[in-house]
Amino acid sequence: MLKRFLLIGxxxxxxxxIAVFTLVAIFGPWFSSTVLAMSPQDVDYQHLTGGPPDSTHxxxxxxxxxxxxxxxxxxxxxxMLVGFASAIIGTVLTIVIGAWAGFSGxxxxxxxxxxxxxxxxxxxxxxxxxVAAAFQxxxxxxxxxVIGGIExxxxxxxxxxxxxxxxxxxxTTALRTVGESRARIILVxxxxxxxxxxxxxxxxLIAAGVNxxxxxAFLGIGNPSEPSWGLMINWAMTQNALFRGLWWWFVPPGLxxxxxxxxxxMVNFGLDEITNPTLSSKRMKxxxxxxxxxxxxxxxxxxQEVAVR
Amino acid sequence: xxxxxxxxxxxxxxxxxxxxxxxxxxxxxxxxxxxxxxLPRFMPGDPATQMIREITNRTxxxxxxxxxxxxxxxxxxPDRPLALQFWDYISQLFKGDLGVSxxxxxxxxxxxxxxxxxxxxxxxxxxxxxxWIVGTYLGARLGWKPGRRLDxxxxxxxxxxxxxxxxxxxxxxxxxxxxxxGWFPNQGAYDNSLDIDLLSPSFLLSVLHHGALPFFTxxxxxxxxxxxxxxxxxxxxxxxxYVQLARAKGLAQNRxxxxxxxxxxxxxxxxxxxxxxxxxxxxxxxxxxVFIYPGIGSLLTGAQAARDYPIMQxxxxxxxxxxxxxxxxxxxxxxxxxxxxxxxN
Numbered sequence: 001m002l003k004r005f006l007l008i009g010x011x012x013x014x015x016x017x018i019a020v021f022t023l024v025a026i027f028g029p030w031f032s033s034t035v036l037a038m039s040p041q042d043v044d045y046q047h048l049t050g051g052p053p054d055s056t057h058x059x060x061x062x063x064x065x066x067x068x069x070x071x072x073x074x075x076x077x078x079x080m081l082v083g084f085a086s087a088i089i090g091t092v093l094t095i096v097i098g099a100w101a102g103f104s105g106x107x108x109x110x111x112x113x114x115x116x117x118x119x120x121x122x123x124x125x126x127x128x129x130x131v132a133a134a135f136q137x138x139x140x141x142x143x144x145x146v147i148g149g150i151e152x153x154x155x156x157x158x159x160x161x162x163x164x165x166x167x168x169x170x171x172t173t174a175l176r177t178v179g180e181s182r183a184r185i186i187l188v189x190x191x192x193x194x195x196x197x198x199x200x201x202x203x204x205l206i207a208a209g210v211n212x213x214x215x216x217a218f219l220g221i222g223n224p225s226e227p228s229w230g231l232m233i234n235w236a237m238t239q240n241a242l243f244r245g246l247w248w249w250f251v252p253p254g255l256x257x258x259x260x261x262x263x264x265x266m267v268n269f270g271l272d273e274i275t276n277p278t279l280s281s282k283r284m285k286x287x288x289x290x291x292x293x294x295x296x297x298x299x300x301x302x303x304q305e306v307a308v309r
Numbered sequence: 310x311x312x313x314x315x316x317x318x319x320x321x322x323x324x325x326x327x328x329x330x331x332x333x334x335x336x337x338x339x340x341x342x343x344x345x346x347x348l349p350r351f352m353p354g355d356p357a358t359q360m361i362r363e364i365t366n367r368t369x370x371x372x373x374x375x376x377x378x379x380x381x382x383x384x385x386x387p388d389r390p391l392a393l394q395f396w397d398y399i400s401q402l403f404k405g406d407l408g409v410s411x412x413x414x415x416x417x418x419x420x421x422x423x424x425x426x427x428x429x430x431x432x433x434x435x436x437x438x439x440x441w442i443v444g445t446y447l448g449a450r451l452g453w454k455p456g457r458r459l460d461x462x463x464x465x466x467x468x469x470x471x472x473x474x475x476x477x478x479x480x481x482x483x484x485x486x487x488x489x490x491g492w493f494p495n496q497g498a499y500d501n502s503l504d505i506d507l508l509s510p511s512f513l514l515s516v517l518h519h520g521a522l523p524f525f526t527x528x529x530x531x532x533x534x535x536x537x538x539x540x541x542x543x544x545x546x547x548x549x550x551y552v553q554l555a556r557a558k559g560l561a562q563n564r565x566x567x568x569x570x571x572x573x574x575x576x577x578x579x580x581x582x583x584x585x586x587x588x589x590x591x592x593x594x595x596x597x598x599v600f601i602y603p604g605i606g607s608l609l610t611g612a613q614a615a616r617d618y619p620i621m622q623x624x625x626x627x628x629x630x631x632x633x634x635x636x637x638x639x640x641x642x643x644x645x646x647x648x649x650x651x652x653x654n
Contacts, residue, residue, distance in 0.1 A: 250477070
């Protein structure tokens, strides 16, 4: 299932976008300090009131003369870091709780499923806001822990359902009769079958983490000394970028957020095509070609039939 | 199609489903109240003392003994056992008392929320419904003939629309339509020189004029999810036997699409509508901040900047309760519309 998932064009586009941002997150700050020789905090006194993109500042400057491009490069690192960290935390919780509930059954399943339901019915952002706002100047790790600790329930439900169906299969029964430990059965034998579900979940959680962090930072929650996309938008708004028309300040971070969101939508659509084959774009194309050929064939045959008669 | 008969057992099954959901929501509500109780008590620093200091700074005098007691009841009093504190907290909450704003002392949180809530609900409800209509209609059109040119253009475009953060799109729209061209006001919900009078046409016009940009933003961001779910449901429905039968009977295409296929494909979108209101509140809260709209969102941002915990907690508790209420409405609609939940036995 994982292979089929990776072969869909939409999924590849989504993965490529996430990969590009990951590379920028890794090498961006280095690029900013060596090639551009600038840091987000550096002030260019020639452009103190905010200048449009030019040859020294490729994406322009902020209203305080700081370089927007190095803000973006450093911001990508924080945003992606929160995305990955929260996705890892969320995925681990998803797997542990979902697989445990699905595999053990009985009372443990009842309790865990209750937890899944309760978390699934919380309005995520409200919960996130309350918890994150309780900490003053929460750093990226804290924000990631909060996001990952809240976002796991949707995936856990899927994993639970998958594990429940795997538990009844012959191969797990056979392993149990041989006397394998439950942990080994889950981790070594069942887990590979879950990868097809887990990988899109993980990608979805990255984008969710990036977007939630951006929304929090936009509302002013988080550490103001860590540049991130949401923080850029927040500062642009609070420092009158709209009134002064400094569009180059708030357009790039928002576009980055859109692209990350777009990547997940693509991945989810790809997943839909696997789970619901009627939606497959490849199938639809084949259908269209078939119908066209059939129409052509009947059109070609019709005069011949008349001639035979 | 013959209507399935509504039997007593069917009604009972529906009711027990609703009862289960209600129990679940009760647990969520209790959990969020507990969280609101616990968080300030485990936070680094002592919020109660901090708040009393804040109020003293703002008003020039320490709050009265009664107010001090109330603040300590709400945000933790190191000298009182936790169980008793919890009792105080719950009994205050049941009286509808959410505390006093630290920032606008001595205005109560309930009063501030009461002032802001109507604007937020107005934005949330109408933008959701309008987005729903646009998305469902387009989805029905696209799903009827998937893979055609219209589908190939509109579907990816709306995919991109759906991933735009509402607050950022709002920023672009305000910058372009309000600041650059001045076609629309850049903040507020109505013209401040007018009195609030729901019957005066000039007041209503100014409300519409001020609401145009927020509505536009929320609809653009919100319509796509309805489009996708409707499109996908239509694709599945179009191949059903009863739709083929309608085709075989030679009914007009429009009639088959609207009365046969779309009618059944609509069900998930109907239940989704009520369910989405909780999420819509979040989008509205974020977008309001950009438009400086006097709703819950602006209240929340102001409170966050001033670290006004009573308001933040009150607003969030209210948002959670509101979305639980909408979820319950969704469940009830689901039981009413989908016979399968009634005929479970």
